[in-house]
């Protein structure tokens with residue numbers, strides 16, 4: 001499928017989607033969000049793909065937020081629609097039956113931080129910058145930032161970032177728990193692919209159920225979450241991969257998972 005605003009690649013069980021609007025520092029306009037939804041659906045439907053890496057083209061920016069030139073003249077209804085388009089895209093990332101890693105290679109501002117937070121985890125380059133600068137534009141985060149950021153780093157820290165609009169470095173973002181790991185810019189892609197390959201070598205159904213178990217269990221009481229975990233754990237035992245994984249261990253060889 002052809003994309004005007006994305007680079008799209010599948011190799012070694014890893015799908016890579018890179019927002020490709022470097023002249024606008026990879027800002028997200030409506031067209032790009034729609035293409036992202038199509039790309040995510042294509043990756044969801046492809047059984048070869050187990051891990052998705054989301055990044056930005058170039059060495060300056062991951063995603064510098066929603067497109068300000070498109071938003072400037074929006075009326076209220078158009079802004080609601082735009083916000084909802086962002087929400088459905090981020091929801092699609094969160095619910096994808098594949099692991100999604102954000103490789104943040106520069107500015108992740110506004111919608112950039114928000115989309116990264118919807119991924120399963122974030123790796124960043126040393127020059128990455130995170131922030132919610134929307135209040136400097138007379139608006140506030142509209143792609144879930146007021147919801148996911150407090151859940152990620154706590155209410156008080158999230159409020160400080162959202163109310164000041166200040167940028168933080170990759171190191172600070174790691175200290176806050178937004179970012180898992182920080183790499184020199186030149187090794188971000190390679191290190192992200194290394195971890196993606198490790199995940200892709202594991203039982204695909206087990207990884208998918210583990211993602212759902214963490215995410216679905218996160219918002220419910222512990223007892224409820226543990227019950228959901230037990231049911232999903234049981235579901236693993238209906239798969240050929242569980243028999244293969246445990247047999248391979250006992251036969252002291254590498255498993256050959258089939259995703260069945």
Ligand code: CAA
Nearest residue numbers: 023024025027064065066067068109110111133141142143
């Ligand atoms: N939307 C549209 N265009 C953008 C953009 C954005 N979010 N961010 C950068 N650009 C464009 C600039 O307009 C500029 O275009 P021209 O060359 O045509 O003038 C080009 O990208 C390069 O940007 P700068 O010249 O500004 O580069 P810089 O190095 O001086 O600054 C920056 C980099 C600090 C990231 C600065 O571009 C910036 O502050 N960008 C806006 C960041 C922002 O406020 N993001 C939040 C958007 S609102 C949002 O996301 C709402 C939401 O939650 C849904």
